[in-house]
Amino acid sequence: MTTAVLDAKGLNCPLPILKAKKALQGVPAGGLLEIYATDPGSVKDFEAFCRQTGNELLASSQDGNVFKFVIKRLR
Amino acid sequence: MGVTPDNALLDELIKRRLDELLPQKLEEKLAELREKKTPSMTIIATKGTLDWAYPPFILASTAAALGWNVSMFFTFYGLNLLKKDISDLKVSPLGNPGMPMKMPFGPDWFRGINWNIPNVIEAGIPGFESLATVLMKQTIHNKGVASIPELRSASIEAGVNLIGCQMTVDLFGFKHDDFIPEVKEYVGAATFLPMARDADVSLFI
Numbered sequence: 001m002t003t004a005v006l007d008a009k010g011l012n013c014p015l016p017i018l019k020a021k022k023a024l025q026g027v028p029a030g031g032l033l034e035i036y037a038t039d040p041g042s043v044k045d046f047e048a049f050c051r052q053t054g055n056e057l058l059a060s061s062q063d064g065n066v067f068k069f070v071i072k073r074l075r
Numbered sequence: 076m077g078v079t080p081d082n083a084l085l086d087e088l089i090k091r092r093l094d095e096l097l098p099q100k101l102e103e104k105l106a107e108l109r110e111k112k113t114p115s116m117t118i119i120a121t122k123g124t125l126d127w128a129y130p131p132f133i134l135a136s137t138a139a140a141l142g143w144n145v146s147m148f149f150t151f152y153g154l155n156l157l158k159k160d161i162s163d164l165k166v167s168p169l170g171n172p173g174m175p176m177k178m179p180f181g182p183d184w185f186r187g188i189n190w191n192i193p194n195v196i197e198a199g200i201p202g203f204e205s206l207a208t209v210l211m212k213q214t215i216h217n218k219g220v221a222s223i224p225e226l227r228s229a230s231i232e233a234g235v236n237l238i239g240c241q242m243t244v245d246l247f248g249f250k251h252d253d254f255i256p257e258v259k260e261y262v263g264a265a266t267f268l269p270m271a272r273d274a275d276v277s278l279f280i
Contacts, residue, residue: 013220
């Protein structure tokens with residue numbers, strides 16, 4: 001299954017979350033969404049997002065000033 | 076058959092056992108219901124300027140993105156936010172000592188300067204408000220923050236209920252046609268308050 005990718009670099013709260021929610025709608029259950037963001041607040045935001053929406057945050061990493069998240073759509 | 080000594084003893088034992096078991100069972104059941112219930116939020120939006128448009132729409136769109144049920148009640152100047160064209164919301168620096176006034180262009184050292192303009196100048200120079208609005212919008216755009224029309228669209232898309240205050244519509248002589256068709260309904264406080272009561276979070280902005 002191809003992983004969907006969302007480039008949210010340069011976008012500030014709440015755009016990364018809003019765009020991720022929209023992107024996830026196109027991901028089948030069990031599929032993955034890769035997100036790139038530069039908003040430092042997005043680290044905690046995506047943790048909360050996954051907890052609230054029942055999806056799994058598989059990875060959260062940082063490379064320079066770019067944050068990368070991998071979310072698995074559970075349902 | 077009256078209350079025999081055996082029954083009285085039984086009642087006492089049952090009562091004692093229930094007192095022991097019930098609080099814990101109740102706790103568990105309440106926690107279970109709390110887990111399952113979809114969080115909900117109501118927001119009362121009473122302001123119509125650019126700076127005050129952000130909190131309600133950001134909170135509403137983010138909550139909706141988290142899967143919450145959200146209803147927004149627009150009253151008084153908040154009705155401004157339901158107008159068809161909201162690309163020209165203004166912000167005023169007058170009497171707004173909390174507003175940072177930094178130029179959104181130029182070299183870094185220039186951008187760092189906070190221009191404390193006295194109220195008398197802000198009030199005296201015509202067009203100052205428009206200037207402040209233009210600079211604020213540029214600042215917002217530079218930082219990759221969404222515009223108000225964008226946030227409103229995102230909220231609508233995410234299923235946020237937009238509710239207008241009918242009294243304010245009458246008060247300021249508006250017509251329903253002045254506002255976007257996505258407004259769910261126009262009601263009064265008596266209709267809105269029960270919604271607020273049932274919501275987990277209720278905000279007044």
